[in-house]
Amino acid sequence: MPAAAGDPLSPALRSLLATLRLRPRHAPGRQGIGHHASRNRGSGLEFAQYRAYESGDEPRQIDWKLYARSDRFFVREAERDSPVRAWVLLDTTASMAQADEAAPTRRRFDVGRLLATCVYEIAQRQGDACGLVLCGGAGVALETPGIGPRQRDRLRHALDRVDPRGEWPHATALAPAWGRIARGDLVVAIGDWFDDAAVEQLVQLARAGREVIAIRVLTADERDFPFADGRRFVEPESGESLLGDGPVLRADYLARFEAASRALAARLAAAGIRLATQWTDAPPDAVLRNLFGERA
Known part of the structure; x- marks a missing residue:
């Protein structure tokens, strides 16, 4: 339905x-009565x-x-006063506008926005405060954690009006928002996490005593590399391009992609950050259960 x-x-x-x-x-x-379920x-x-x-x-x-x-x-x-204070950190850079060739209207950002909504709804149902941090070419936008129907409306409005563009903000632009995230807060970070500077910010948050969960949103094209012709591949944030033949590049690309994914997972795990991958052509159920279900 x-x-x-x-x-x-x-x-x-x-x-x-x-x-x-x-x-x-x-x-x-x-605050409140402590951790609860x-x-x-x-x-x-x-x-x-x-x-x-x-x-x-x-x-x-x-x-x-x-x-x-x-x-x-x-x-x-x-x-009531909430024992858990959560933040959704959403990547709004230009790379989040990427979509699969077979489904051009299904952007990576739309999947990330749906996941952000799900996280807030979970917090809302259990009475925990949840805020929002948007990081992209427009800078950093922050919605202070809160509870109740008005907070739900604020977060939905903030998610609806943003559109992915530009690059990941410089660390100096992020500092004021990072200062609002208190030690012990839960941060659910949603993005593609290709940018080394963005990943380093997650690591620094975790090392500073914030609990970080990372959800990586990737396209099916990135997973399968289904291109059967010659084309120009363009990096959406830097504008750099590569002209190549799809079938010739495929094996090397898949090997490099797998190696880079393993390296990212190891880097985040070393900082105590849980990582899950959401593909744009898959429903979010499995990732949500993995991170927030009974066995999480």
């Missing part, structure tokens, strides 16, 4: 998100909103008095 108009998440994907949790390896313990509920919480019951919600969250009046199931959502 497709998503409702204006909603980027299909009912099936929403049902999956209801089973997932943001689980930092180390509970920050600076369930959404807000119980007494002593500030009521935020009603929403329609979804698969995965616990029956005790249902407002039975409202059900008696409306004959529909609604659950109560509440707000």
Whole structure:
């Protein structure tokens, strides 16, 4: 079933998100009641909103008095000081505009934006604050972590109005935003991670006590190199190009790509960063389960 108009998440994907949790390896313990594996509920919480019951919600969250009046199931959502503060860091550089030749309207950035929305929805459901950092040619844009429906609207609006362009910002431009990400915060970084400077920033965040999860979004063309003719290959950020024959280049390209991917994984693992790869021609379910499911 497709998503409702204006909603980027299909009912099936929403049902999956209801089973997932943001689980930092180390509970920050600076606010709230500490690390948890369930959404807000119980007494002593500030009521935020009603929403329609979804698969995965616990029956005790249902407002039975409202059900008696409306004959529909609604659950109560509440707000509290959050024990987990999460950030979605999204690469908005020009390379994120790349798409597969067979599906030119399916950009890498659109897949990254969907993943960003999923991460926020998981945080929203469990009552944890989530913010957003956008890094690209337009500079650095930041949305402070928050909870509730207004925060959801702010993040969606920020994601909708941005378009990938330019190169990764210089470290000096990133410093103010990095200073807002506190020690112990969870950072879910989404991008292609081809830029060495961008990868180094993730490593520095992890070494400074931030927990970093990296999701690498790659195209099917990068995985398969299906080109059967001669063409000019252009690097979208630098403009550098290479004229070559697809079949002749394929074996060497695939070997180099695999070696570079292994090197990136090893570099991130050495810094304690979890890495998952999302292909543009695959649904996000497997990556989300791998990072945020029960076995994560």
